[in-house]
């Protein structure tokens with residue numbers, strides 16, 4: 001493991017691991033995510049998403065390795081905390097406080113809290129200031145939590161499953177508000193989500209976690225540009241698949257559909273085969289179905305002994 005202090009990176013992890021008892025929740029995590037990205041962290045239940053976010057916030061300490069934020073600040077340090085905002089799962093707020101008192105409390109607890117910005121956002125959202133937080137809808141509560149986090153004027157905003165309890169409309173409004181903040185302030189956002197259908201629209205960097213390990217971490221454009229669906233005669237499929245890094249293999253009586261990670265000259269499909277682009281949702285689902293498949297130094301690999309791809 002090498003020490004890391006690279007400028008220009010929103011999130012860096014090196015040899016990062018977290019063990020609870022005898023179970024590794026996260027292991028051997030290497031990340032170097034540039035600033036200014038909206039980073040989606042996806043993975044099945046128990047993959048280690050919350051653990052990674054908590055490590056990045058300094059809410060828990062690593063068992064192995066290290067994690068840094070915003071150009072090399074140690075996660076959880078005073079310098080990091082003043083530049084990183086956090087919205088916990090289910091927008092943890094005090095239900096008996098009014099919205100106005102919630103803003104007042106956040107103002108008292110956070111130096112540099114922009115109270116007028118918070119009031120402006122709440123007014124724009126039409127959320128009643130006098131209403132108790134516990135009486136707000138899930139969508140309104142999420143927006144209040146986002147407002148508090150943005151009023152800290154963070155450079156990196158970390159959100160743990162912000163969309164989990166929201167209906168599709170509230171989800172859309174929440175992501176629109178987040179995107180507006182990203183555009184306005186140029187901040188980086190790291191958010192975990194199970195809603196893979198919306199990733200392509202709102203994210204520009206993707207981290208896929210399974211079983212505590214990073215399967216894939218890359219710019220969304222690069223992920224999309226290095227995966228292809230090759231379609232061709234099923235009679236040739238075994239021969240073709242033997243030479244290619246195949247992530248998913250589906251066949252009918254006539255045709256084979258090989259989802260391939262393909263870079264450089266390999267991006268050309270074999271003679272007589274057709275290559276088409278694959279959407280991000282389909283790609284992410286293919287990785288999640290093969291939890292032991294990782295992209296390491298650009299190539300598909302199995303992380304442990306197991307079935308062939």
Ligand SMILES: Nc1ncnc2c1ncn2[C@@H]1O[C@H](COP(=O)(O)OP(=O)(O)OP(=O)(O)O)[C@@H](O)[C@H]1O
Pocket residue numbers: 020023024025043044045046047048049050051052
């Ligand atoms: N405080 C803890 N004590 C013991 N085990 C824990 C603790 N926190 C998490 N774990 C375990 O670590 C693993 C990863 O959990 P984590 O909450 O990070 O996953 P997740 O990807 O966020 O899951 P979900 O999508 O269900 O929220 C799981 O096996 C979980 O049971």
